Ligand SMILES: Nc1nc2c(ncn2[C@@H]2O[C@H](COP(=O)(O)OP(=O)(O)OP(=O)(O)O)[C@@H](O)[C@H]2O)c(=O)[nH]1
Ligand SMILES: [Mg+2]
């Protein structure tokens with residue numbers, strides 16, 4: 001599963017940051033996941049606690065917050081933006097000459113530590 | 115009790131995975147180790163092809179193989195038996211891909227001096243393409259029974275692979291596989307791609323691939 005690898009990766013990043021901050025305990029991690037990212041929030045939530053339990057040093061009881069951000073596409077023909085969820089075809093003019101502007105990213109926004 | 119404080123990070127996961135892989139690649143370059151990442155759908159012939167390639171190259175290079183699988187040891191055992199080179203199984207525990215940190219763990223587990231290390235990635239045309247393993251080169255195998263539309267449906271895999279093997283050409287007469295379509299599409303996506311047609315079963319074309327690989331390995335290590 002894609003999400004398990006992502007979870008391990010996030011955990012090792014956050015563990016590193018916790019080390020740099022004198023081994024603090026991490027209470028929560030907030031992620032920003034784009035609407036059309038290949039990471040499915042629900043699956044990530046499903047593996048989160050298990051992954052923290054098994055693969056982390058500083059995230060033993062760490063809460064996961066996910067903020068889903070909108071995906072935006074731009075149409076070269078009519079020069080307008082629209083929600084990527086509408087599809088490849090521009091809903092304003094019907095052109096397929098469109099590209100994704102944002103919405104496929106996964107980011108660690110912030111963490112809370114004690 | 116101490117107070118909760120917030121640390122703002124704003125770090126992209128993709129970027130950090132990329133950085134980790136790039137670091138590994140540079141380190142391997144310094145250590146003169148060529149790492150080949152082999153990807154394909156399940157059953158396209160990764161293991162069969164690798165056994166032939168290793169047997170052609172093992173007198174020239176110190177070779178080791180890492181077999182990534184969700185849970186079985188079958189491929190690692192087969193490769194060890196058929197080639198005699200060091201082979202280990204990486205259990206991914208349900209994961210659909212490998213990244214730089216998992217590859218690094220595998221390399222540490224190999225324990226020894228090698229010139230050429232092969233990573234047989236998990237059978238999957240989607241996820242492995244999205245994660246850089248830190249390899250010196252990506253190779254994808256497409257087999258004739260899968261159909262000529264695969265590069266069209268899984269473009270990222272073909273964009274990321276500079277070496278493409280069309281395998282199972284001994285079965286061409288039974289399938290409507292159109293090589294020209296495949297070739298056109300691959301070159302559209304990746305103009306640096308080098309394509310070979312082989313049959314891992316009877317050995318057709320495999321020697322050409324081994325010569326090509328050998329020149330890539332020598333270049334990387336020089
Ligand atoms: N006819 C024919 N069969 C082949 C060829 N290469 C491999 N096979 C057969 O295809 C099947 C799968 O081959 P493997 O080498 O195990 O494929 P794989 O990609 O390693 O499979 P996974 O590791 O399970 O993803 C085996 O039964 C092979 O004997 C070929 O060139 N021609
Ligand atoms: Mg195999």
Ligand SMILES: [Zn+2]
Nearest residue numbers: 075078090093
């Ligand atoms: Zn438009």
